[in-house]
Amino acid sequence: MLVRLLYASRQSDPSTSATESILSQSRSHNMASGITGILCYGGDIFLQALEGGRKQVSELYGVIQKDPRHKDVELLLYEEITERRFGGWTMGQVNVAKLNMSVLLKYSETPELNPYSVSGKVSLALLEELMATAAIIGRA
Template identity: 40%
Template structure:
């Protein structure tokens, strides 16, 4: 059964570019083996990740990353069955708050800063729909 899980977490203090690179490398390697795809956004000190794939595989990835000290306050924001993958080509893509992406982040924010903890499920889905259509913004 194909499912999608979206969660947010806060970056730990002292996290740096080497950590992000390491997270992406492990994600691409491990998710590739498990057939998990998705995207990881980082803005305003908050990670927002959408994972999709087999239910058991997504749970396995999620439980592993919960033990990672590079983030705190994890919260599942959306979870459910999907009929097809949206990030089929990405084992884990990164969308960060470079100037070109700020407009995209703010478009879906009800506050002055990107805060996925406050976003509704339809808004989160619309945000990821736009992310997938905007691959050119990937950095």
């Protein structure tokens, strides 16, 4: 059974380059586990979608909750799916600082990434638009 999990977190130490570390680790681990997804980051906030088998995604989310690079981990959406939306990426990435701010304003009150202030469905819609507009890089 396939599932999609969407969560938000904050970078524990914004002075470090946790994003590159997370991406590197995700890309090497996720392929073997059958997990695909996308990581969107801006400022110290991460928004990540994970797709794969229920057991694998749930186990990975448990690891993320304990990862010292993350804090304020919050589950935004968990659903059974019939097909992957982010199947082409072991972990695609979006740097919000390089986006046109109107994309963020379309889904939020302010031109900043803040998945804590919107629903999980809205955050997923943002990720889908980023995918449709080719704002995702790192198609590893």
